Amino acid sequence: MKESSRFDAGLAPGRVLAAVLLSGIVLLAGMAGPLLAQGYTPPTYGADAPFVGSRAAVWIVAQVHLMFAAFVLGVPMFAVIAEAIGIWGKDARYDKLAKEFTRLLLVAYSATALLGGLFVFLLTTLYPALWSYMSEVFRISMWIYAGLFFAESATLYIYYYGWDHWKAGRAKLGHWGMGILLNVWGTVVMFIANSWLTFMMSPPGDLTPDTAPATVQFWSAFANATWMPINIHRLIANAVFGGAVVAAYAGYRFLKATSDEERAHYDWMGYVGNFIAIGVFLVLPFAGYYLGREIYEYNQQMGVTMMGGFMSWLWIVQAFLIGILFLAGNYYLWLGLGRIPGGERFAPYTKWMLLILVLGVIVWATPHSMIADREELAAMGGTHHPFLGVLGVMSAKNTAVNLMILTTFLSFLLYRRANKNPTVSWAGTGTMTQGILLAVCAGIVLFYGVYGYFVPAIVRIGFSVYQVLAVLFTIIAVLTLDVLIARGAQSRGAIQWGKMPPRSQYALFVLLVTFTWLMGLMGFARSGIRQHWHVYEVIRDTSEYAATPALGYAAQIISACVLVFLAMISFVFWIGGMIAKPELTTAKAPPGAAPLASTTGNNPDAEPGLGSGLHPAPGH
Amino acid sequence: MGSVDLKIIALVLGTIGFYTLVANAIPQVQSEVPAEADFGADVTAEELVDVGLSLYEGAGGCTACHAESPGARAPNLLTDYRGQGTIGARCGNRVPGLACKDYLHQALSDPTTHLVDEYPPIMPSVARTMDSQQVWAIVAYLESNGGEVTVTAADIQADAVGATGSVAGGAPAGGGAAAGPAVAGEDPVQITQTLCVMCHQIGGQGVALGPPLDGIGSRLSAEQLRTAILDPAASMAVGFEQMSGIMPATFGSQLTAGQLEAVVRHLSGLQ
Numbered sequence A: 001m002k003e004s005s006r007f008d009a010g011l012a013p014g015r016v017l018a019a020v021l022l023s024g025i026v027l028l029a030g031m032a033g034p035l036l037a038q039g040y041t042p043p044t045y046g047a048d049a050p051f052v053g054s055r056a057a058v059w060i061v062a063q064v065h066l067m068f069a070a071f072v073l074g075v076p077m078f079a080v081i082a083e084a085i086g087i088w089g090k091d092a093r094y095d096k097l098a099k100e101f102t103r104l105l106l107v108a109y110s111a112t113a114l115l116g117g118l119f120v121f122l123l124t125t126l127y128p129a130l131w132s133y134m135s136e137v138f139r140i141s142m143w144i145y146a147g148l149f150f151a152e153s154a155t156l157y158i159y160y161y162g163w164d165h166w167k168a169g170r171a172k173l174g175h176w177g178m179g180i181l182l183n184v185w186g187t188v189v190m191f192i193a194n195s196w197l198t199f200m201m202s203p204p205g206d207l208t209p210d211t212a213p214a215t216v217q218f219w220s221a222f223a224n225a226t227w228m229p230i231n232i233h234r235l236i237a238n239a240v241f242g243g244a245v246v247a248a249y250a251g252y253r254f255l256k257a258t259s260d261e262e263r264a265h266y267d268w269m270g271y272v273g274n275f276i277a278i279g280v281f282l283v284l285p286f287a288g289y290y291l292g293r294e295i296y297e298y299n300q301q302m303g304v305t306m307m308g309g310f311m312s313w314l315w316i317v318q319a320f321l322i323g324i325l326f327l328a329g330n331y332y333l334w335l336g337l338g339r340i341p342g343g344e345r346f347a348p349y350t351k352w353m354l355l356i357l358v359l360g361v362i363v364w365a366t367p368h369s370m371i372a373d374r375e376e377l378a379a380m381g382g383t384h385h386p387f388l389g390v391l392g393v394m395s396a397k398n399t400a401v402n403l404m405i406l407t408t409f410l411s412f413l414l415y416r417r418a419n420k421n422p423t424v425s426w427a428g429t430g431t432m433t434q435g436i437l438l439a440v441c442a443g444i445v446l447f448y449g450v451y452g453y454f455v456p457a458i459v460r461i462g463f464s465v466y467q468v469l470a471v472l473f474t475i476i477a478v479l480t481l482d483v484l485i486a487r488g489a490q491s492r493g494a495i496q497w498g499k500m501p502p503r504s505q506y507a508l509f510v511l512l513v514t515f516t517w518l519m520g521l522m523g524f525a526r527s528g529i530r531q532h533w534h535v536y537e538v539i540r541d542t543s544e545y546a547a548t549p550a551l552g553y554a555a556q557i558i559s560a561c562v563l564v565f566l567a568m569i570s571f572v573f574w575i576g577g578m579i580a581k582p583e584l585t586t587a588k589a590p591p592g593a594a595p596l597a598s599t600t601g602n603n604p605d606a607e608p609g610l611g612s613g614l615h616p617a618p619g620h
Numbered sequence B: 001m002g003s004v005d006l007k008i009i010a011l012v013l014g015t016i017g018f019y020t021l022v023a024n025a026i027p028q029v030q031s032e033v034p035a036e037a038d039f040g041a042d043v044t045a046e047e048l049v050d051v052g053l054s055l056y057e058g059a060g061g062c063t064a065c066h067a068e069s070p071g072a073r074a075p076n077l078l079t080d081y082r083g084q085g086t087i088g089a090r091c092g093n094r095v096p097g098l099a100c101k102d103y104l105h106q107a108l109s110d111p112t113t114h115l116v117d118e119y120p121p122i123m124p125s126v127a128r129t130m131d132s133q134q135v136w137a138i139v140a141y142l143e144s145n146g147g148e149v150t151v152t153a154a155d156i157q158a159d160a161v162g163a164t165g166s167v168a169g170g171a172p173a174g175g176g177a178a179a180g181p182a183v184a185g186e187d188p189v190q191i192t193q194t195l196c197v198m199c200h201q202i203g204g205q206g207v208a209l210g211p212p213l214d215g216i217g218s219r220l221s222a223e224q225l226r227t228a229i230l231d232p233a234a235s236m237a238v239g240f241e242q243m244s245g246i247m248p249a250t251f252g253s254q255l256t257a258g259q260l261e262a263v264v265r266h267l268s269g270l271q
Helices: A005-037 A054-088 A092-126 A128-161 A169-201 A218-222 A227-255 A260-281 A284-298 A300-307 A314-339 A343-364 A374-380 A394-417 A427-454 A457-485 A502-528 A551-579 B003-025 B045-057 B087-093 B100-109 B132-144 B153-162 B188-194 B222-230 B257-268
Strands: A533-535
Touching (some): A054 A169, A054 A227, A054 A260, A054 A502, A054 A551, A092 A551, A128 A169, A128 A218, A128 A533, A169 A218, A169 A227, A169 A502, A169 A533, A227 A284, A260 A314, A260 A394, A284 A300, A314 A343, A314 A394, A314 B003, A394 A427, A427 A457, A502 A551, B132 B153, B222 B257
């Protein structure tokens, strides 16, 4: 497929501007040191940003930059995995899918760089002293960062423009290797940038306001207490976010599709995107726990501020948002059962799963302690509500979350099983074992949840580990059994891609908006726990914006960020759509479609949607 | 723009608007910057208590742990604790020989010194996030809860002069005071009367937190005295082992070489 020459012409100004801005970053980083060495003292604060003020200006630009960064780091992961399935699964659709998103990546990449440049410009002009301090401490890594950015850009262009050139044999493997390299550059770039922001959050303990930045040991500042937890958390979250954006993009194209073939293609793409988003998302809470634990280890007050201080209600909103993610993700899966022959037999179970999810959200979103005045406190007999307070503790919340994860896994399991008729002799026993494993796991989770009320806090905290381990073990064991049970299974019919009600696609949009909003909220949490410090307990924020705003104001900024990001990413997709139409591929179903039609060799184990043939639903 | 586009825009705006609404509907709490305190020599107990109250309930973040409800993370301060009364009533009895305000100041600046049984050592040093005036204001507020406010301008002044050489040995105030000599001149009597007596007694003057310095010259050599000042944790006086870690290890950076030697000579002369 030939790419339009408009593509290059349209991107050139953005690339040039990005290169200029990046060069500016390097120059500024290089200049800061000599300036300080000469005794230059930059002004503490620069001019205030018009209309919104310095804090909101930096906040919005940084957050939107991060959203784009998450996208351009998440999609390459998505792309190399898809390309690998295409290579080793011999399924051309995945190769096309990977290329389609890499094309969008090119435009998004320029937007990321432009926003990064704007962010640096705002920092240097609005917060010059902070910038000087940071560039003095991190000068080396800033140079490396800028250099890697060029390497990443070059790799991306080679990866994309070499797609059709290196499309077979060893050359294809080499091309895939370029995709891996692209991910390596992106990950290293992210790790470097993470060191700067985590240093502001958790600088080495021996730093004081009097410590000269030139005397700060680079590695202790770089590999600070929260650096690796944030790295891991962001790596996982980026994959989730990339999947969510892909799914929403596919949803839009599905809704605008004019042919069954197109609709089938984008239904499949939406499923794959959502599968990655929700599947990887299930791991994210564990990375979140790790990050939270490291924050407490670093500074108890910071941890308390985060969970029990003025930010305590933020977690209620977070629980509410994650509840919506669970509900929307499961809703999409349940609707998907309708396009799988045999899926209807599982429909009656969905209402019970919905009940568990709703109850889980209610428990999770119950506040631990209420913000109340003295009269209200006296009436309640403390900060805990006399009735709801019982549900607001971690015992109840951990139990709720684990049961929600287990329920979502069950939805996925039913989806997998929908069009299969197992043929192995022990299928019944295996299915019963799966049921027993799930029931025992739920029992373990509930047991420790209830037992947690009768033991001291220090013991109770340990129970969450048992609950998590039980859930992880069950997921792995049940999934392994399911793969074995499905070996040689008969198909009840091929998946009717495209046979999805439009509301299912809108659910994908709710997922994207919620993921994006949640990302903004967590960004506020991470940054806000520093409170009135630029660098925690080292550089105090003495500007008029030093107070950390309440959640209501933060929500308005977050919403603005989400709107700006969605508007910009829509523009990116629009530009991407102008470049070229993706080449749709339709794998022909074998006659009769008795076995699960698959380009991976009629493999009945193949995951619905991840290996089955692409069959437009007739008359749709 | 077709109906699908409009539906998507409406859905996106509706979802974002709903989340914004939810976040605005819940209690709104802003994390304030600790109020700057600038107490003069005539500061009153009421003024100290007022500032202390605002810090305690606001920027200090004290109530996040020192809550009044059962299951709180830290001891309850404003109501009775195990029949010992409120914090102002019980603070003077916590450590024998340590006055209420000194105990509270120490507990705020170096919280690991005196842990309350059953509670984990989670309290951070307030001296890292607040200046000495703010710390003393909180001390005054806590004293006012069931006790008499004994904090005076002299305490604040002494702390300011001593910079990091307070009783509790708190870290430098967050404001970022420039590093340098804690006292001016090389008069050893003035230096010891400014810094040392905050924890040691000389001629009946000062706080009996550490060993008295009377006759110290007959017990320690000049070299031992120098080491004790620069690296207090290197050895502890017999009978004061439980005070290990209290004496700041920062005098090396607070005193000039001339001041240090003057103090060592002066103490060596206390036979």
